[in-house]
Amino acid sequence: MSNIYEIAKKTKLSPSTVARALSGRGYCSQRAREIVLKAAEEMNYVPSQAAKTLRSNITNKILLCIPDIYNPFYFRMIKGVGDICEKFQYRTILVHTNHSFEKEIQTVESMREKFADGLIMVSFNFNEPLIERIKRCAVPVVLTNYYEDYSEKSNFDCVYVDHTKATYLATNHLIQNGHRQIVFVGGSREEQTGGERLQGYIKALGASGLPFQEEYFLPADFRRELARDKFREFLDSGRPVSAVVAANDLMGEGVIDVCHERGLRVPDDLSIVTLDNTDYCTCIYPNLTSVDMKQEDIGAMAAELLFERIRNHRGFRKSVVLEPALVPRGSVMAHKADL
Numbered sequence: 001m002s003n004i005y006e007i008a009k010k011t012k013l014s015p016s017t018v019a020r021a022l023s024g025r026g027y028c029s030q031r032a033r034e035i036v037l038k039a040a041e042e043m044n045y046v047p048s049q050a051a052k053t054l055r056s057n058i059t060n061k062i063l064l065c066i067p068d069i070y071n072p073f074y075f076r077m078i079k080g081v082g083d084i085c086e087k088f089q090y091r092t093i094l095v096h097t098n099h100s101f102e103k104e105i106q107t108v109e110s111m112r113e114k115f116a117d118g119l120i121m122v123s124f125n126f127n128e129p130l131i132e133r134i135k136r137c138a139v140p141v142v143l144t145n146y147y148e149d150y151s152e153k154s155n156f157d158c159v160y161v162d163h164t165k166a167t168y169l170a171t172n173h174l175i176q177n178g179h180r181q182i183v184f185v186g187g188s189r190e191e192q193t194g195g196e197r198l199q200g201y202i203k204a205l206g207a208s209g210l211p212f213q214e215e216y217f218l219p220a221d222f223r224r225e226l227a228r229d230k231f232r233e234f235l236d237s238g239r240p241v242s243a244v245v246a247a248n249d250l251m252g253e254g255v256i257d258v259c260h261e262r263g264l265r266v267p268d269d270l271s272i273v274t275l276d277n278t279d280y281c282t283c284i285y286p287n288l289t290s291v292d293m294k295q296e297d298i299g300a301m302a303a304e305l306l307f308e309r310i311r312n313h314r315g316f317r318k319s320v321v322l323e324p325a326l327v328p329r330g331s332v333m334a335h336k337a338d339l
Contacts, residue, residue: 002040002043002044002045004018004019004022004045004046006043007022007036007039007040007043007045010039010043011035011036011039013032013034013035013036016030017036018036021033021036021037021130022036022037022040022045029229030216037178050106056242057077059088059114059115059116059117060090060091060117061090061091061092061093061115061116061117062085062090062091062092062093062117062118062119062120062160062303062306063082063093063107063111063115063116063118063119063120064078064081064092064093064094064095064120064122065095065097065098065104065107065119065120065121065122065123066095066096066097066099066122066140067095067098067099067122067123067124068092068096068098068099068222069096071222071248071250072249072250072276072279072280073248073249073276073278073295074122074295075128075278075279075295075300076278076295076296076299077122077144077295077296077298078094078299079197079296079299080093080295080296080297080298080299080300080301080302080303081120081299081300081302081303082299082326083140083300083303084299084300084307085303086302088307088311090117093116097123098126099221101127101129101130104121104123104130105129105130105133106222107119107121108121108130108133108134108137108141109133109206111137111138111139112137112138112141114138116139117139117140117310118139118140118141118142118306118307118309118310119137119139119140119141119142120141120142120144120299120302120303120306121134121141121142121143121144121145121156122144123143123145123192124187124188124191124192124194124222125190125191125192125193125195126143126145126147126192127136127192131147131203134155134156135154135155135156137155137156140153140155140156140157140306140309140310141156141157142156142157142158142302142303142305142306143156143157143158143159143160144158144159144160144298144302145163145192145193145321146158146160146161148322149317154317156317157302157305157306157309157317157318157319158302158318158319158320159223159298159302159305159319159320159321159322160298160319160320160321160322161293161294161298161321161322161323162321162322163193163196163197163200163324164196164199164200164203164322165200165323165324166197166198166200166202166229166275166291166293166324167184167186167197167198167199167200167201167204167245167247167275167291168200168201168203168207169200169291169324169325169326170200170201170245170273170274170275170291170326171184171200171201171204171205171245171273172204172207172208173273173289173328173332174243174245174271174273174332175205175208175210177243177271177332177334178318178334178335178336179242179243179271179335180210180242180243181216181239181240181241181242181243182201182205182216182241182242182243182244182245183216183217183218183231183234183241183243183244183245184198184201184216184217184218184244184245184247185218185220185227185230185231185244185245185251185252185254185255186198186201186217186218186219186220186246186247186251187219187220187221187247188219188221188224189217191254194219194222194247197247197275198217198247201245203215205272209339210298213219215234215237215239216241218230218231218234220251220254220271222247222248222250222251223226223250223251223254224250224251224253224254224257225254226251226254227246227250227251227252227253227254227255228254228255228257228258231244231254231255231258232258232261235258235262235282236281238268239325241270242270242271242335243270243271243272243273243332243335244271244272244273245272245274245275246272246273246274246275247274248275248276248279249274249275249276249277249278249280249281249288249290250275252274252288252290253280253284255270256272256284266319266331267286267331267332267333268284268333271331271332271333271335272288272289272331272332273288273289273290273291273326273331273332274289274291275291275293275324276290276291276292276293276295277290277291277292277293277327278290281327281329282329283318284328285330286329286330286331287329287330287331288326288329288331289326289327289328289329289331289332290326290329291324291325291326291327292324292325292326292327293324294322294323294324294325297322298322301320305318305320323325
């Protein structure tokens with residue numbers, strides 16, 4: 001791979017003339033431009049991205065930070081972001097934080113070096129220390145959860161789905177089908193997403209006059225293996241259960257694994273509703289009733305908001321909320337014993 005000095009030596013033109021011919025900026029005769037471009041092609045010249053970035057302060061890259069690369073929830077979100085970035089001729093750089101607060105902080109701090117033109121930040125927990133770093137970020141940021149901020153000049157936007165409403169829909173669907181002894185398998189109540197999804201379950205119970213029982217809440221960190229262990233322990237306790245709300249599809253799969261182990265039939269013996277509505281829901285028999293969390297729409301809207309900042313220099317804050325939608329399938333059966 002050649003550089004402008006090697007092309008200058010071959011063409012016997014000055015490096016500055018070669019640079020003008022290659023960039024298309026500044027005066028350069030048509031004859032000199034033709035000679036330079038022909039030599040560049042013969043010498044396999046490729047312009048340095050680093051040099052272009054230094055000149056323009058534009059990297060043509062967007063960073064997408066996600067907490068769990070193995071969770072299918074993010075696949076459609078990545079597609080939504082990628083489709084919009086492609087439209088604007090930008091690259092999407094994926095960063096996997098493995099649900100680590102320290103790695104999230106490192107990712108935000110890395111933007112001081114103008115590694116990309118914008119950041120889409122996905123986190124289970126937009127807490128105050130993380131938000132303070134984001135506010136000092138050198139580039140525009142979009143969060144995929146809601147965070148209340150009264151600063152009109154805030155450098156971050158929010159696009160999100162209503163997590164509380166999502167679990168309310170899931171739980172209420174089971175209640176409407178006669179279920180009263182409903183287990184909730186969720187994330188940590190101390191984290192934003194886990195707490196919001198738990199609240200939807202509690203609200204749905206309360207709206208129907210049902211008490212929240214701590215023993216029926218199984219925190220499983222949104223992971224299949226942990227959900228499997230927690231639900232196995234719950235069944236061993238001997239407490240009655242007719243239905244489960246799993247706060248994501250992976251944990252729903254963990255519950256189904258235990259059902260297979262114990263000879264429980266879905267939905268005959270146990271009804272299940274999950275959140276996320278990933279492709280996994282239709283790969284399991286019976287297909288899982290789930291709540292669509294609009295992941296692709298979130299990704300696309302997050303990227304659109306980012307480009308409003310990058311290209312149009314929008315200076316005021318926007319928050320966009322998307323509505324979850326219940327998708328009924330075959331994993332729920334009416335339960336008359338508790339009516």
